[in-house]
Amino acid sequence: MIAEAGTKEAAWDAAAAVPDPEVPCVTVAELGILRKVQLVNGIAVAQVTPTYSGCPATLAIELAIETALRDAGFEARIERVLSPAWTTDWITEVGRDKLRAFGIAPPQTGMGKAALFGCPEVVCPRCGSDNTQRISEFGSTACKAHYQCKACAEPFDYFKCI
Known part of the structure; x- marks a missing residue:
């Protein structure tokens, strides 16, 4: 099923498809670092938890998610969520x-x-x-x-x- 343009599902699909820059065989959603995408006053807000506080790819991941959302037609904002901390169980x-x-x-x-x-x-x-x-x-x-x-x-x- 293809999500309807402009919906929360379409925003999730756009953000979730972003590959991890260090391990490009998996997406940020598959790694569990993309926590949530919601629409707030027409802006797609993606919540992202880095794998660890010093991860050098964190900014690149956030920029790639923001770009994917904008390319899908959304205004976008990224929120870095540090608690609870990411775990490989995700x-x-x-x-x-x-x-x-x-x-x-x-x-x-x-x-x-x-x-x-x-x-x-x-x-x-x-x-x-x-x-x-x-x-x-x-x-x-x-x-x-x-x-x-x-x-x-x-x-x-x-x-x-x-």
Whole structure:
């Protein structure tokens, strides 16, 4: 179903389609950082929660969402929402599947603060083996760690639990 132009659904669809600049295989909606889009006095207001306070892509994401809304015919405003803080549990199943297909191991769900005290079991996105090892705490971005699968020998990024 295609949303009618000028509706809240059309504004959501425009904003939700914006790809993440650091992980372009997923959208901001699939990552769960696009919280809400509402129409307030004719202005599309998008609420966005950054993945973490120092994320270098936050401004780029906000500008891309604003541009998408304006391109869809809306006046637009972005509201940065810091509470509650974003968690990897907000990544949708579709987003997790897309990360895996892109070669990035998605984070486990429900880890919460336990993720800070140990290394979770990381499954290779290529062959499905859990016989993996962390090579580096940081991968291609600060929110990912670099791993290698001992079964297929392929290196891959793991989207860290937050």
